[in-house]
Amino acid sequence: MKIVVDGMGGxxxxxxxxxxxxxxxxxxxxxxxxxxxxxxxxxxxxxxxxDEKKLEIVHTNExxxxxxxxxxxxxxxxxxxxxxxxxxxxxxxxxAVISAGNTGAILAAGLFVIKRVKGIxxxxxCSAIPNVKGGMTLLSDSGANADCKPKNxxxxxxxxxxxxxKVLNIENPRVAVLNIGLEEGKxxxxxxxxxxxxxxxxxxxxxxxxxxxxxxxFTDIIVCDGFTGNILLKATEGVAMxxxxxxxxxxxxxxxxxxxxxxxxxxxxxxxxxxDYSEYGGAPLLGVAGGVIKAHGSSDSKAIKNAxxxxxxxxxxxxxxxxxxxxxxxxxxxxxxxxxx
Amino acid sequence: MKIVVDGMGGxxxxxxxxxxxxxxxxxxxxxxxxxxxxxxxxxxxxxxxxDEKKLEIVHTNExxxxxxxxxxxxxxxxxxxxxxxxxxxxxxxxxAVISAGNTGAILAAGLFVIKRVKGIxxxxxCSAIPNVKGGMTLLSDSGANADCKPKNxxxxxxxxxxxxxKVLNIENPRVAVLNIGLEEGKxxxxxxxxxxxxxxxxxxxxxxxxxxxxxxxFTDIIVCDGFTGNILLKATEGVAMxxxxxxxxxxxxxxxxxxxxxxxxxxxxxxxxxxDYSEYGGAPLLGVAGGVIKAHGSSDSKAIKNAxxxxxxxxxxxxxxxxxxxxxxxxxxxxxxxxxx
Numbered sequence: 001m002k003i004v005v006d007g008m009g010g011x012x013x014x015x016x017x018x019x020x021x022x023x024x025x026x027x028x029x030x031x032x033x034x035x036x037x038x039x040x041x042x043x044x045x046x047x048x049x050x051d052e053k054k055l056e057i058v059h060t061n062e063x064x065x066x067x068x069x070x071x072x073x074x075x076x077x078x079x080x081x082x083x084x085x086x087x088x089x090x091x092x093x094x095x096a097v098i099s100a101g102n103t104g105a106i107l108a109a110g111l112f113v114i115k116r117v118k119g120i121x122x123x124x125x126c127s128a129i130p131n132v133k134g135g136m137t138l139l140s141d142s143g144a145n146a147d148c149k150p151k152n153x154x155x156x157x158x159x160x161x162x163x164x165x166k167v168l169n170i171e172n173p174r175v176a177v178l179n180i181g182l183e184e185g186k187x188x189x190x191x192x193x194x195x196x197x198x199x200x201x202x203x204x205x206x207x208x209x210x211x212x213x214x215x216x217x218f219t220d221i222i223v224c225d226g227f228t229g230n231i232l233l234k235a236t237e238g239v240a241m242x243x244x245x246x247x248x249x250x251x252x253x254x255x256x257x258x259x260x261x262x263x264x265x266x267x268x269x270x271x272x273x274x275x276d277y278s279e280y281g282g283a284p285l286l287g288v289a290g291g292v293i294k295a296h297g298s299s300d301s302k303a304i305k306n307a308x309x310x311x312x313x314x315x316x317x318x319x320x321x322x323x324x325x326x327x328x329x330x331x332x333x334x335x336x337x338x339x340x341x
Numbered sequence: 342m343k344i345v346v347d348g349m350g351g352x353x354x355x356x357x358x359x360x361x362x363x364x365x366x367x368x369x370x371x372x373x374x375x376x377x378x379x380x381x382x383x384x385x386x387x388x389x390x391x392d393e394k395k396l397e398i399v400h401t402n403e404x405x406x407x408x409x410x411x412x413x414x415x416x417x418x419x420x421x422x423x424x425x426x427x428x429x430x431x432x433x434x435x436x437a438v439i440s441a442g443n444t445g446a447i448l449a450a451g452l453f454v455i456k457r458v459k460g461i462x463x464x465x466x467c468s469a470i471p472n473v474k475g476g477m478t479l480l481s482d483s484g485a486n487a488d489c490k491p492k493n494x495x496x497x498x499x500x501x502x503x504x505x506x507k508v509l510n511i512e513n514p515r516v517a518v519l520n521i522g523l524e525e526g527k528x529x530x531x532x533x534x535x536x537x538x539x540x541x542x543x544x545x546x547x548x549x550x551x552x553x554x555x556x557x558x559f560t561d562i563i564v565c566d567g568f569t570g571n572i573l574l575k576a577t578e579g580v581a582m583x584x585x586x587x588x589x590x591x592x593x594x595x596x597x598x599x600x601x602x603x604x605x606x607x608x609x610x611x612x613x614x615x616x617d618y619s620e621y622g623g624a625p626l627l628g629v630a631g632g633v634i635k636a637h638g639s640s641d642s643k644a645i646k647n648a649x650x651x652x653x654x655x656x657x658x659x660x661x662x663x664x665x666x667x668x669x670x671x672x673x674x675x676x677x678x679x680x681x682x
Binding site: 132143146147178180187188189191210211212213214215216225226227228230231232234235236237238239240241242243245246247250251253256257259260261262263264266267268270271 | 473484487488519521528529530532551552553554555556557566567568569571572573575576577578579580581582583584586587588591592594597598600601602603604605607608609611612
């Protein structure tokens with residue numbers, strides 16, 4: 001098995017990316033291909049001692065920047081580190097791709113280079129929100145599809161269920177619909193219809209979940225459209241981070257409070273770690289015909305290493321094959337329902 | 342001017358409600374009508390010394406419970422403390438109504454008892470989210486309308502602008518659309534179209550705002566559909582509250598940390614106060630033909646008193662009249678546009 005890493009994507013590339021790759025080779029003994037400017041990358045790798053036989057550098061001339069328009073960039077920058085990396089997955093030369101680059105471009109490269117699994121209408125990004133029990137809750141879709149149909153939410157539910165089982169080893173993942181009330185029949189048109197359809201699927205469906213419970217580990221998977229999911233994801237992250245900076249500020253406001261903060265250092269650090277998004281590697285793009293892990297734009301080497309590990313588990317768990325089976329079952333069901341009518 | 346208070350609505354009614362009314366009479370010298378079981382209320386009021394000439398108790402036989410179906414309850418419980426209170430506003434016997442009762446029922450009573458301002462398609466609930474600068478950011482709609490059209494978001498923007506100016510004394514309120522990116526053209530169909538329309542309105546429109554900035558005071562008013570708004574509101578509240586309980590738990594984990602927490606007591610209390618939703622009284626229902634302030638279900642006496650103060654400012658600021666003017670200008674614009682076509 002080989003994993004390909006986009007060597008130039010992300011705020012801390014290639015420095016943290018290279019360090020993360022070295023750590024992954026050391027820890028997992030995995031074969032890695034990295035794409036990017038060969039000279040720059042070689043200089044970075046020269047800093048480390050590791051099993052160099054495990055590494056292949058594929059030289060590319062271009063980089064997709066954060067400011068680039070995603071679709072246009074993927075179509076025009078054919079020799080970018082991102083597009084070449086995705087193309088290696090399409091060709092079957094790598095089992096999964098890791099990129100910390102432009103999120104929109106990752107989505108576009110997934111759709112246009114690797115392409116969708118047949119029968120899946122809308123691939124989704126499945127992000128992990130840390131919860132207060134020290135685990136994580138999956139949020140699908142967290143931003144790939146701003147406008148959705150009920151059918152899409154069913155796909156998100158089924159694909160995330162597979163991911164939770166195969167990559168996160170959750171035995172019987174609880175699936176819930178994000179809503180503004182717990183009772184059946186609540187919400188907007190989209191969630192009401194989606195609720196009725198997901199209820200009929202072969203899932204451990206537990207009903208609606210409210211956003212105030214998101215970090216309380218009420219469910220393993222939260223299903224929603226990508227607009228609402230992105231609002232929720234960024235709100236959770238924003239409030240947590242703002243509260244930490246408020247705490248920090250108030251703790252240095254007096255001598256007394258400074259002493260207090262020193263005594264609480266390990267507790268505060270533990271809490272921050274628990275709610276720190278970078279701990280969790282990356283988010284998979286589910287529903288394309290290959291493993292795609294989107295690492296956080298500001299990933300450090302640990303986050304890159306964790307994302308590579310996710311890519312390995314994704315490939316080992318045959319997630320794509322499982323999603324293909326799921327897509328076929330969806331199609332069969334639709335044709336049965338069509339005949340019933 | 343008179344304010345009417347629903348004496349039986351809310352988790353802490355009538356105890357906290359009565360105490361809040363007494364505080365408001367003391368502090369603002371305002372005339373108050375309270376609805377509810379006369380015997381029960383009189384017993385509560387007997388605990389306090391205050392200017393009794395300022396108080397009128399209107400006896401009612403029924404109570405709308407949190408479990409009641411809102412529309413059905415408002416239609417069938419004609420002698421409930423809530424419906425009678427709303428009807429006093431409709432009759433012009435009170436300038437504004439305060440209720441901490443069933444949110445859906447408050448909305449239904451606003452629509453069916455007081456009724457909409459002519460020309461306003463969808464009244465909205467305008468909630469205040471505390472921000473890290475110690476102020477608040479308005480969120481419209483925060484839950485009244487799960488499905489919206491762009492036209493509705495324009496109404497929310499215009500009505501909230503009036504409320505911010507007349508009640509909160511914000512001179513030139515900044516208005517932003519809640520979105521999943523800052524650039525124009527981002528988001529789902531609804532926000533893209535709404536953006537284009539709000540941009541043309543006579544407002545201090547600053548563009549899109551992302552949910553991660555919600556508690557950072559980037560804008561004074563955030564406009565969105567009620568489904569997304571409710572998700573955002575509850576996520577913000579949920580994360581803040583969960584973090585406090587996590588902090589609390591970790592702070593009592595060792596002797597050392599307990600000492601630390603004691604030294605930081607005033608800082609932690611200040612932070613909690615800053616982010617405490619009950620400090621901010623209630624949320625107005627904008628677009629109905631009378632003042633309606635929805636207090637938090639778990640309001641204490643201070644929150645009730647603050648909500649009464651909001652009701653006073655709402656009436657003094659002629660918010661309903663200003664919204665009527667705004668609705669007429671919307672209608673005029675529509676008919677001009679109709680002729681242009």
